[in-house]
Amino acid sequence: MDLALAPIRTVEPAIEARLRLAFPSKTFQIKRVPPVLTVKEFERVVRLTPFIGLAWLGIKPDPASGRLLAAAMRWRLTMIVKASSSLEARFKGDRMDIGMDAMIDVAAALLQGAVFDGIGASAVTGAEAVYADGWSDDATVVANLDFEVRYQFSPAALQLKTIDDFTALGVTWLNADSPAAGGVDAPQTVQPNS
Numbered sequence: 001m002d003l004a005l006a007p008i009r010t011v012e013p014a015i016e017a018r019l020r021l022a023f024p025s026k027t028f029q030i031k032r033v034p035p036v037l038t039v040k041e042f043e044r045v046v047r048l049t050p051f052i053g054l055a056w057l058g059i060k061p062d063p064a065s066g067r068l069l070a071a072a073m074r075w076r077l078t079m080i081v082k083a084s085s086s087l088e089a090r091f092k093g094d095r096m097d098i099g100m101d102a103m104i105d106v107a108a109a110l111l112q113g114a115v116f117d118g119i120g121a122s123a124v125t126g127a128e129a130v131y132a133d134g135w136s137d138d139a140t141v142v143a144n145l146d147f148e149v150r151y152q153f154s155p156a157a158l159q160l161k162t163i164d165d166f167t168a169l170g171v172t173w174l175n176a177d178s179p180a181a182g183g184v185d186a187p188q189t190v191q192p193n194s
Helices: 008-018 040-050 102-113 163-168
Strands: 029-034 052-061 068-083 121-130 140-155
Touching: 008 029, 008 052, 008 068, 008 102, 008 140, 029 040, 040 052, 040 068, 068 102, 068 163, 102 140
Parallel strands: 029 052
Antiparallel strands: 052 068, 068 140, 121 140
16 A cells, blocks of 8 residues: 555645745745644744745545545645735745745645646645734734536555554554444455456
């Protein structure tokens, strides 16, 4: 079983590589975050500005994809800018800081219609200004940019045939040793689709 073939593990590094074309690591932090940041998480990442959080939102399968999963994987960029000079710099930037307007424009340009080799194409599905509830620093602005990546995936690529294969995925409730403790007695192998 090769987990490197799993959809999220394949798409995430491709997205980050695409973003790095215009958001170099010297200046921009790009980190995985949950779709909704808690106050504590926000307080942690706001110190890393300019910051781009990459959040996985979900998968929207095509209704008739059959055994081959054809779907749109939904993602969100949470972008945070804290201006060090004027409040106007929050949006327009200055010689010291990038502004939020430029971050949104560049991220949208990078992700709209981008083709990820061996995966599929992406499309921007929305962008909006957001705020951190309870955060009162006027110099900080936050925006989300939502996008999706079209892809096709066959579970056969994971070669899940035995209970050990599922356990390696982190499917911990499949515990053949202890059905009495809530595990599943599943010593049989899964037959591949033919």
